[in-house]
Amino acid sequence: MILRSSRWNWSLLVPCLCLCALPLAAQQTSGMISGIVKDAQGAVIPGAKVTLTDQNQSSTRDQTAGAEGLFAFTPLPPSTYTVVVEAAGFKKYEKKDIVLFANDRVGLSDINLEVGALTETVLVEATATQLQTESADRGGVLAGQQLTDIAIQGRNFMNLMALVPGVVNANPYNANVNGGRTDQMSFKIDGITNMDSGINGCCAVWINMDTVAEFKMLTNSQTADIGRSAGAAVSAVTRSGSRDLHGDAYWFHRNEEFNADSWQNNQASPYVPRPPYRYNILGFVAGGPVFIPKKFNQNRNKLLFFVSEEWQRQLNPVTSLRLATVPTAAERTGDFSLTHESNGAHTVITDPQTGAPFPNNQIPKTRFNADGLAILNVFPLPNVSGQPAYNTSRPFPPAVRAGSIRSGRIGTSTISGASMPAISTTTTPKTWTFTA
Numbered sequence: 001m002i003l004r005s006s007r008w009n010w011s012l013l014v015p016c017l018c019l020c021a022l023p024l025a026a027q028q029t030s031g032m033i034s035g036i037v038k039d040a041q042g043a044v045i046p047g048a049k050v051t052l053t054d055q056n057q058s059s060t061r062d063q064t065a066g067a068e069g070l071f072a073f074t075p076l077p078p079s080t081y082t083v084v085v086e087a088a089g090f091k092k093y094e095k096k097d098i099v100l101f102a103n104d105r106v107g108l109s110d111i112n113l114e115v116g117a118l119t120e121t122v123l124v125e126a127t128a129t130q131l132q133t134e135s136a137d138r139g140g141v142l143a144g145q146q147l148t149d150i151a152i153q154g155r156n157f158m159n160l161m162a163l164v165p166g167v168v169n170a171n172p173y174n175a176n177v178n179g180g181r182t183d184q185m186s187f188k189i190d191g192i193t194n195m196d197s198g199i200n201g202c203c204a205v206w207i208n209m210d211t212v213a214e215f216k217m218l219t220n221s222q223t224a225d226i227g228r229s230a231g232a233a234v235s236a237v238t239r240s241g242s243r244d245l246h247g248d249a250y251w252f253h254r255n256e257e258f259n260a261d262s263w264q265n266n267q268a269s270p271y272v273p274r275p276p277y278r279y280n281i282l283g284f285v286a287g288g289p290v291f292i293p294k295k296f297n298q299n300r301n302k303l304l305f306f307v308s309e310e311w312q313r314q315l316n317p318v319t320s321l322r323l324a325t326v327p328t329a330a331e332r333t334g335d336f337s338l339t340h341e342s343n344g345a346h347t348v349i350t351d352p353q354t355g356a357p358f359p360n361n362q363i364p365k366t367r368f369n370a371d372g373l374a375i376l377n378v379f380p381l382p383n384v385s386g387q388p389a390y391n392t393s394r395p396f397p398p399a400v401r402a403g404s405i406r407s408g409r410i411g412t413s414t415i416s417g418a419s420m421p422a423i424s425t426t427t428t429p430k431t432w433t434f435t436a
Contacts, residue, residue, distance in 0.1 A: 030075030030191070031100045035108035037069040037085055044069030045113060048087040055080045055096070056242045058301040078102045078143070078214050078237050083111075091116035095124040101141045102216045102237050103223070139218035139232070140164035147212055155209045155252065155281055157236060158202055164217045167232075173201040177219050177232035184231030190238055193228075202234070208310040210250070210285045213239040241304030245288030254279040276315045283310030323390040326379045334363035342388045 037048045048065040052073045065071045065085075078101050085093040090113035100106055114122055142150070142160055152159050154172075162170040166178045173196075174182035187194040187202040194203045214237040218226065226233045256277040265272040287306035291297035331339060337360055339347040349358050358364075382391035 030077060031102065031104040031106065032072060032074035033076060033081060033083070033098060033100060033106045033108065034070070034072035034074075035083070035111055037065045037071070037087070037111050037113065039090070039113055040115065042110075042112075045087050045090070048085050048090075048113070051084040051086075052076075053082045053084070055082055057240075057304060058243045058299065076100055077240075078104075083108065085111055085113065087113055090114060091120040091122050093122050093124070101143065102214055102235050103137075103218070103225070105223075137218050137221045137223055137226075139216060139220075141214065141216045143214040147209065147215065152209060157207065157209050157212050157215060158234075160215045161217060161234065164219065166219050167217070173199060173203075175232070177217075180231040184229050186226070186229035186231070186233045188233070188235045190236075194236075207236065207238060208283060208308060210248070210283065210310070211238050211308045213237050239285070239287060239306055239308075241287035241289065241306045243289050243300040243304070245286075247284065247286035247288075249282075249284040251282040252279065253281075278315040280313045281310065283308065285309075321393040321395060323393050325390050326382055326392045327376060328382055328391065332376060334365060334368065336361045336363070340388070344388065 033052065035050075037045045037050070039045055046065060046067045046069055048069070048071075050063045050065055050071045052061045052063075053059070054077075056079050061073055063071050063073065081098045081100060082094065082096045083098060084095075093111055093113055095108070095111075098106065098108070140163065142163065147160075150160070150163070156172045158172045159170065161167050161175050164177075167175050169176045169182070174185055176182055177185065183200045185201065189203075189205060189207065194205055196202060196204050216235045216237075218233045218235075220232075222233055254277065256274040259274060259277065261274050265274065285306070285308040288304065289297060289300035290303040290305055291300050297303050328339075330337075336347060336349045336358075339349075339361070341347055347361075349361050349363060350356065351358055380392060380394070384391050384393050
């Protein structure tokens with residue numbers, strides 16, 4: 001799948017660099033975990049200490065249950081969590097492996113503490129599937145090992161839409177969802193809009209499959225924070241570093257020698273060889289902690305990183321061309337005397353200082369701007385004649401380079417005494433995504 005040209009797309013890189021300083025709440029597709037603490041008779045227990053631990057990054061947040069025994073942690077990045085509840089005169093309660101996906105609102109079943117000493121622990125290891133009771137949205141989620149095991153032709157993460165019920169005509173840019181129009185969808189990466197305004201579809205920025213930690217598609221009844229579009233909402237969450245070092249490298253290759261020849265080619269005389277059909281997709285991902293033994297980040301849970309890089313090169317028959325109108329050799333020198341509109345009308349170049357047309361429709365070289373000339377040289381020369389609507393055509397670029405860099409700093413603070421408290425730990429990711 002061809003995504004971008006072989007030149008750096010600075011128009012996408014610059015805003016991504018500017019956004020890297022925004023806090024988590026603005027970048028991440030966050031969720032919430034909430035619950036209520038009670039005793040064995042069903043009476044609420046106010047003032048219980050509730051600790052939430054991210055099992056992947058070992059970061060923790062502390063809260064004190066409110067007067068009604070309620071607690072809520074938000075915003076939370078998608079991950080797997082452990083909840084520990086402690087109260088004087090009761091056994092410590094611990095529940096592991098609470099999975100939170102993007103934009104999820106997970107309401108835990110009532111936490112009933114047993115009378116006993118805090119040194120005793122009630123460990124909840126396996127429970128029934130947690131129902132989504134905090135919102136009415138419906139959709140599909142793919143995460144973790146699923147993303148690794150699913151074979152996607154062209155390694156385009158948008159093809160995952162075809163696996164969600166109610167989706168038809170899925171393609172890398174949009175789909176029909178529950179009978180809706182393709183231009184009614186919305187797309188986000190880490191909570192930031194990823195709409196291509198030119199087609200009102202996906203994507204302004206492309207990421208490789210190994211960068212995706214979670215792919216979520218809401219097909220109806222979305223909550224108010226989704227907004228913007230009436231149709232389905234697609235959200236991709238990129239991977240982040242953990243306290244352990246992980247990474248992988250890959251190379252996907254297709255070649256015409258691996259393909260069967262057509263019956264017509266086999267019967268032709270002389271024999272017609274198979275045309276070139278080669279795909280090369282190679283890259284790597286790596287993530288983990290940034291630490292110096294016995295000096296900095298010894299617990300490996302304060303500063304994390306994740307980096308990815310992917311290259312795509314193709315050699316296959318051209319099936320589509322990119323058509324455009326570019327400046328001619330004469331126009332590059334300021335001569336527009338032969339320039340016409342697509343309807344055949346003569347194009348008139350007006351002097352912006354006087355409002356009058358330039359003599360002979362030619363711009364004097366003394367009026368040229370050095371920066372404008374530099375930008376002009378980026379465009380190719382025409383290679384098509386006789387077409388009023390365009391004067392150049394070329395195949396979609398055969399090479400793609402895409403990557404991202406992400407870092408996260410995790411700090412600690414405590415907020416207590418509120419039944420619906422705010423965030424108690426600050427995580428600030430910085431993400432640079434580029435396509436070349």
